[in-house]
Amino acid sequence: MLALSAKGVLPRVDYAIFADTGWEPQAVYRHLDRLERYIAEPAGIPILRVSSGNIRKDALDPHHRFASMPLYILNQDGKPGMTRRQCTGEYKIKPLKKQVRELLGYPYPARIPRDVYVEQWVGISTDEFHRAKDSDVKYMRNRHPLIDIGWSRADCVKYLTSLGLADTPKSSCLGCPFHGNAQWRSIRDSSPQEWADVVAFDAAIRKGNARANATGNRLLGEAFLHRSRVPLDQAPIDHVTAAEWAALQQELGDSAADAQELEDGVIDSCSPWACRGEVEPVQDDFGLAS
Template identity: 85%
Template structure:
């Protein structure tokens, strides 16, 4: 959408906002720098980087209120579960809304008049039109330009390729539990130090986040980043699923949903208003979904 706006295919955006969890892959930060230099700055579109902190550091800090990640749990009785996902609300939605309020001139806790709002573009393509939703606050009105254009994911990739941006990386936390085997292998095989980082984090959260431990509220089971519920450096990430073979052979229609999710991660992409996993919405002072 930024490129489409910069090149006149969409109206010129006033701002682009990047919500930084503090734990994105280095490739994402490099790509963001490139977009700012080659696409946004020449078009006069400021990129605003906002943050609520570093999610990795916060998770291991017993003095910090940790917004839980969706960790895979293995209970003592052998039953499996997942912790509640609050990270999207805390580290994506909240800082974006805070920035929008400041741009409108009504920082929290000021009330925003009913007739004051921003039009927010959300990059959902026609493949995932079911994820297009209205904003949950009056001062933000969601629009989905890719759906308006009738663009699919394939159309987006084709356009990015025409601009020399075919290597656009997927934006998500380095240690996101929704990674599939292909993503875990990519980290291990292309960035050994980032792989060591996530392996160490996986071991550190085995009994839950640091604050829970400090308060004596340890998990009754064990927490893991990989859905197999074994330590990440022992997880079966080299298992190449039917989905990956199908992708290699361009026979995507035949892949099994469970195999696809195991290999490529939960199907839906990761972004503030369209995260991979749905969660119950809880209201707080910012009107956030947490």
Template identity: 40%
Template sequence: MEELHVISLGAGVQSTTMLLMAAHGEIEPKPKYAIFADTGWEPKRVYEHLEWLAEEAGRYGIEVIRVSNGNIRDDMHRAVEEGTRFASLPFFLPFFLGNGEIHNPRNEGKAWRQCTAEYKLVPVQREIRRLAGYKGTPRKKIATVWIGISWDEMMRAKPSKVKWLENRHPLLEKNMDRFNCMRWLQNKSYPIPPKSSCIGCPFHDNVMWLDMKRNYPEEWEEAVEFDRAVRHLPRFKKKPYLHRSCKPLDEVNLGEDQGELDLFINECEGYCGV
């Protein structure tokens, strides 16, 4: 039986480049499938890009499959209103000094991140089992998963946590960073994909939040409302926030230099932000 190769498609710059390079025969063997795990709360422009990409990939015999394990925004609101179970995002949790000032050194106070596993890993792995003809958990390797981690984020590359899947990182094999990916797309006259991440992801930096506020006001209002709602979640002893300053999102001075690093590096599975 031919080995199953599957692309984990985030629909961002790196995974889009990886898919299209495979389509053009620049990475082999060409996978038959690319799986996009939909959290239900990506920006509209990401879904528009995904539709275009599915059509383009289909021209080369690669099927883009969209799977889901629920809507992350709706599930969180349901947890607030009904006390149901929820998969935690990496919310910021404040530390208070004696004078009442909020102190969060180096962003160390973060909630446990469960969202990637629940909304990305689980549905992708479930679909791979289906494609390989397995209903239960396989006892041996059944597929190789291509993950779009580029050279500038190589610290995110990790082996698979399940023995029946093998992770492959083709962009690392090609020594390609994000800039190389964008240059490849431009040389092929392909559009540059938008950043792929949930609208209310705590990993956004000030540049992304400010861009959302200025250019995508509906998304900004959704994020502000979501940020207010999460303060009413059960489980947390300290009130969670979407912004690393531990302030309500609509009260943050987004022009301030927060000494920010790219927190998507902390998403080490490589299923988000690529």
């Protein structure tokens, strides 16, 4: 959308905002710098970078309140579960709304007049039109330009390729539990340093986040980044044995879509307004999905 606006295909936007969780792959930060230098700046469009902190550091800091990631849980009785997903709201949506309020001249807790609002563009393509929603606040009115012009994900890739941006990386936290096996392999094979980082993080959160442990709320079970619920450096990201496939079929349901999701991750985007893990898991008293 930024390129389409900068090139005059879509109207010129006033700002582009990137909510930084502090733990994106380095390829994403390099791409953002490239977009700013070659696309946004020549068109006079400022890219504003906002943040609520570093999600990795916060999870391991016993003194910091942590908005939980959707970790895969192996309960004490052997049953699987998931922790609650709060990270999108805390590390994406919250800083975006704060920035929008400041742009409008009404920082929190000031009341914003009804007739004061921004038109917010959300990059949902026709492939995922079902995720196009209205904003939950009156001072942000959502518009979905890619749907308006009838563009699919393939159309976006074709256009980016024409601009020399065919290698645009997928934006998501480096250690996002919604990664598929292909994404985990890509990290392992292309960036050993980042792979070591996510493996170390996976081990560090085995008993839950540090703040919960420090306050005596130790996880009743074990937490993992990979859906197989084994340590990441042992997870079956290269192949799945017959026994593992049978277990996954029982857990996920026996369908081609499940097999594709296992390999590619959750298909839909990781936009803050259309998170790939949008459906919240059901919670029990221990914060685990039932």
